[in-house]
Amino acid sequence: MRDLSVRRHHPSRRAFLFTSTGACGALALWSLRPPGIASAASIPGMVTIIQFGANGKKTGKVVVPKVVKSDAEWRQLLSPISYEVTRQAGTERAYSGDSLNIHDRGLFRCICCDIAVFSSETKFDSGTGWPSFWQPIARENVAEATDRSLGMERTAVSCRQCDAHLGHVFTDGPPPTGLRYCMNSAAMRFVKLA
Numbered sequence: 001m002r003d004l005s006v007r008r009h010h011p012s013r014r015a016f017l018f019t020s021t022g023a024c025g026a027l028a029l030w031s032l033r034p035p036g037i038a039s040a041a042s043i044p045g046m047v048t049i050i051q052f053g054a055n056g057k058k059t060g061k062v063v064v065p066k067v068v069k070s071d072a073e074w075r076q077l078l079s080p081i082s083y084e085v086t087r088q089a090g091t092e093r094a095y096s097g098d099s100l101n102i103h104d105r106g107l108f109r110c111i112c113c114d115i116a117v118f119s120s121e122t123k124f125d126s127g128t129g130w131p132s133f134w135q136p137i138a139r140e141n142v143a144e145a146t147d148r149s150l151g152m153e154r155t156a157v158s159c160r161q162c163d164a165h166l167g168h169v170f171t172d173g174p175p176p177t178g179l180r181y182c183m184n185s186a187a188m189r190f191v192k193l194a
């Protein structure tokens with residue numbers, strides 16, 4: 001048996017989710033979102049993203065080709081847990097990620113393609129065991145889509161540039177947005193501000 005800290009499509013996974021204090025629970029907000037932004041496009045082509053520099057500041061809007069690799073390539077490039085989360089839509093075990101207790105100022109970049117997806121500015125302690133944010137660093141840099149896996153209806157959040165699964169978003173977050181982006185540490189790389 002592989003020593004991975006995530007398991008997909010396994011009966012105990014569901015039990016785990018429902019007993020983890022509603023952590024990445026079943027609250028869906030897909031129906032509240034306007035049409036047009038609710039699809040995680042997987043069409044190869046170009047995407048518009050916002051770039052951020054080492055000082056955390058926006059450097060501009062750019063149109064870039066999507067990052068597309070084969071499953072074998074991703075498997076080779078990523079650690080087992082990062083592969084499982086980002087390319088297989090897995091979820092790391094609560095309290096297992098190294099981003100959880102990061103309180104430095106910096107950017108959280110997609111582990112697969114390195115675009116900035118979240119900032120420490122919007123990180124908060126949700127008490128769930130997963131790094132949580134009240135908004136992405138730029139709406140352009142993430143995609144959201146309805147996820148009906150595991151017998152629940154949730155909104156999955158992925159990287160706009162490479163389609164990496166990052167986590168889910170729920171409507172029980174703090175002000176000013178009321179949103180809780182419940183992310184996986186394994187999907188991101190933290191870069192301290194220069």
Ligand SMILES: [Zn+2]
Nearest residue numbers: 110113159162
């Ligand atoms: Zn990415």
